[in-house]
Amino acid sequence: NAGVTQTPKFQVLKTGQSMTLQCAQDMNHNSMYWYRQDPGMGLRLIYYSASEGTTDKGEVPNGYNVSRLNKREFSLRLESAAPSQTSVYFCASTVASGGAAAYEQYFGPGTRLTVT
Amino acid sequence: AQSVAQPEDQVNVAEGNPLTVKCTYSVSGNPYLFWYVQYPNRGLQFLLKYITGDNLVKGSYGFEAEFNKSQTSFHLKKPSALVSDSALYFCAVRGPYNTDKLIFGTGTRLQVFP
Numbered sequence: 001n002a003g004v005t006q007t008p009k010f011q012v013l014k015t016g017q018s019m020t021l022q023c024a025q026d027m028n029h030n031s032m033y034w035y036r037q038d039p040g041m042g043l044r045l046i047y048y049s050a051s052e053g054t055t056d057k058g059e060v061p062n063g064y065n066v067s068r069l070n071k072r073e074f075s076l077r078l079e080s081a082a083p084s085q086t087s088v089y090f091c092a093s094t095v096a097s098g099g100a101a102a103y104e105q106y107f108g109p110g111t112r113l114t115v116t
Numbered sequence: 117a118q119s120v121a122q123p124e125d126q127v128n129v130a131e132g133n134p135l136t137v138k139c140t141y142s143v144s145g146n147p148y149l150f151w152y153v154q155y156p157n158r159g160l161q162f163l164l165k166y167i168t169g170d171n172l173v174k175g176s177y178g179f180e181a182e183f184n185k186s187q188t189s190f191h192l193k194k195p196s197a198l199v200s201d202s203a204l205y206f207c208a209v210r211g212p213y214n215t216d217k218l219i220f221g222t223g224t225r226l227q228v229f230p
Contacts, residue, residue: 004159031216040125042206042222043160050216058217090159094216103150103210103218107159 002026004108006091012114013081021076021111023091031094032074033105034058034066036087043090049074081115088112118143120190120207122221129197130229137192137224139207148210149190150218151181155203163205166190177201197228 004025013019025032034046035058045058047066055066063085065077074093078085092105119142129135141147148167152160164175171183181192192205204223211217 033217040222043220045217048215048217092159103148103165103208103216104162105152105160105218107161109157109159 004091004093004106006089006108006111008111009109010112012116013078014116015082017081018077018079019081020078021089021091021113022073023075023108024073025091025093025106026072027093027095027106028071029093029095029106030071032068033092033094034064034074034076035090035092036060036085037090037110038087046076046089081113083115086113086115118209118212118219120149120209120219120221122205122207122224124224125222126225126227128227128229131199132196135194135197135201135226135228137205137207137226139190139192139221141188141190141207141209143209144212147183147190149181149183150208151175151179151190151192152206152208152220153177153203154206154223160206163192197226199228199230202226202228 007022030051032049035043037043044060048056049068052071067075089111091108094105121140150165151163154160166173166183174180179194206223207221208218
């Protein structure tokens with residue numbers, strides 16, 4: 001049971017390049033999330049998926065797209081990277097909605113992205 | 117709007133001493149409150165939660181938190197700090213409209229000195 005896995009762990013991009021961050025969970029969770037973590041800002045939600053086939057914008061969605069490929073996988077795409085997207089990106093998942101356990105999120109190890 | 121505030125960027129404490137990491141909240145409706153911990157180069161880990169019931173909730177690694185409705189606070193505590201408790205701690209609140217979203221605070225770095 002690997003929990004939540006993310007690839008890659010590190011990435012350096014030039015401004016304007018594109019890339020996809022991959023996330024997968026093996027806990028049969030319904031809800032998945034993408035966050036970015038910046039110093040002094042805490043974690044901010046980029047996108048959220050309550051179930052396979054559904055996605056919803058979070059607090060900072062501009063410049064990103066997501067795809068909930070199936071129940072296990074939730075990818076984050078940067079179409080044209082900008083220096084402001086330099087950050088650490090975390091994927092998380094949780095059980096089905098409707099109860100207090102839905103807020104116990106399980107996090108991946110993160111992807112450290114630098115855009116030059 | 118739902119929000120949490122962590123007024124201290126860093127808390128320093130000597131090993132063996134009690135520790136407190138502060139969190140205040142602002143919510144409409146009943147608060148669902150959480151604490152998460154992040155060790156260096158790792159993702160966040162769930163520590164404990166308050167949904168309803170006893171104001172003192174116990175969590176992982178000997179941590180506990182006290183819910184105070186009149187002061188709108190949810191401070192994290194531990195009676196005796198360990199060097200291994202050194203990490204970044206985040207308070208969080210359930211997002212609006214009872215969705216499965218969390219609103220995180222900006223985090224407090226806890227440094228425990230031997």
